Amino acid sequence: MRDARPSWGRTALIGSTGFVGGVLASHVAFDAAYASATIDRISGETFDTVICAGAPATMWRANADPVRDLANLESLVNTLTRARIERLVLISTIAVLADPAAGADETTTEFETTLAYGRHRRWLETALAERFRTLILRLPAVFGPGLRKNFLFDLRHPMPAFLKPDRFEILRARLHGGPAGTLQTVYIADTATGLMTLDRDALSDHPEGAALIEAVVDAGFSATAFTHPDSRFQFYGLGSLADDISAAVALDLDLLHLAVEPWRAGDLCERLTGRPLALSEAPRRTEDMRTLHAEALGGIGSYLRSREQVIEAIQTDWDAGCW
Structure with a gap:
């Protein structure tokens, strides 16, 4: 069990009704929590630590309507500036990287410039870092209770x-x-x-x-027909997020890639279902984000979790019917 009250001082969670925020809230007792409908109430408040998991996470919608997507992020930034925040922890995404397969670590300067989803979330990183003392966490694909999309979800719900x-x-x-x-x-x-x-x-x-x-x-x-068996994904277990935030705060980091060792899609399918993943005409996708801070956070090499640690956590949630 995790400490329900990490040493983050007075805390707030933005995005409490979303997937990432909901899982985090199940591990941490926040002093205040906000969703998109209530975020204006943060004005005038003072917090030691604010976790922001409130950026809209639907990639296709952002790319289909980039003007509205950017306006939503600008509104979020403007609202946050009306509060006094000692440290802001932004839950960001691997999608800000120009090439998620390139093995980029925290020193990279190559970012997405074409697709609105990644381009705008890189803008959000920069905008918040200019206004607050920030810790930016870049997530790859994720899993946890309440998962509603990605390849792991498709394996269970075809x-x-x-x-x-x-x-x-x-x-x-x-x-x-x-x-x-x-x-x-x-x-x-x-x-x-x-x-x-x-x-x-x-x-x-x-x-x-x-x-x-x-x-x-x-x-x-089947939904899995949209995934090539040779695609390689990084799946981060959200059950570790509170601990990793605490460790990063203790190290006074301003940027951390939550990088775990990738798994081949076909191998994941066989481990979880006992069946091979059918050959697909879908394009191969690869994620291989890395981190400079693996050793300091208990990882190995360039990853916070090994392949076996990743599959062990996935298997636990799979067996528990978490999605």
Whole structure:
């Protein structure tokens, strides 16, 4: 069990209703917590440590509407400046890096300049560092209780969260009969994105939901089909986040890559499900962010956690049904 009150002084959490913030709040008793609907209440408050996990984390939405995305981040920065904060811990992302596969550590000066999601979150890092004493933590892919997306989620929940309309029609034609009808009841046309979006509650409640999932997988439309077996991901367990923040604060770091040793997607699939991951036409993706501070934080080489430590933590959450 972790200390519910780390020695961070008077604390606040921003993003308390999000995935990362929610897991962190289950390990730490914060003095105050804010969500997007309540963040204005931080004005005039004084804190020793503020953990900011409040930047919108939906990559496709940021890239689809970059103007709104940047406006949201600018509003967040402006709101934070109305509070007195001794140290601000920003939960950032590997997406700020120009090449997440390049083995970049904290000294890198190569950042994303094309895609809005990464470009804007690099802007957020800089904007907050100019205004506060900051500790910036860059996260790779993550897992923990309440996980709702990424390859680990897809292994457990193979129904695709989104389908382009043409792919949806191809799938419907392949299913025929009952499953085709069920498919139409659990996907909703999203006019904002132009995609067919899965209603997971409707799928869970539908009496033919399990049969539909099996039929979709048999038709070759599993969510894991979007991942090449040779892709390599870094999966950071959010159960370690409070401890790693405490260690980084104790070392007075201003930037830390929460880098763990990567796993090949096909190997992860076999370890967790006992089945091979089907060959896919999806592009290979690689994450290999590294850190200069592994030894100081109990890691090995350039990583805070070894491959076996990573899979042990994933297996624990997998067996517990955390997602």
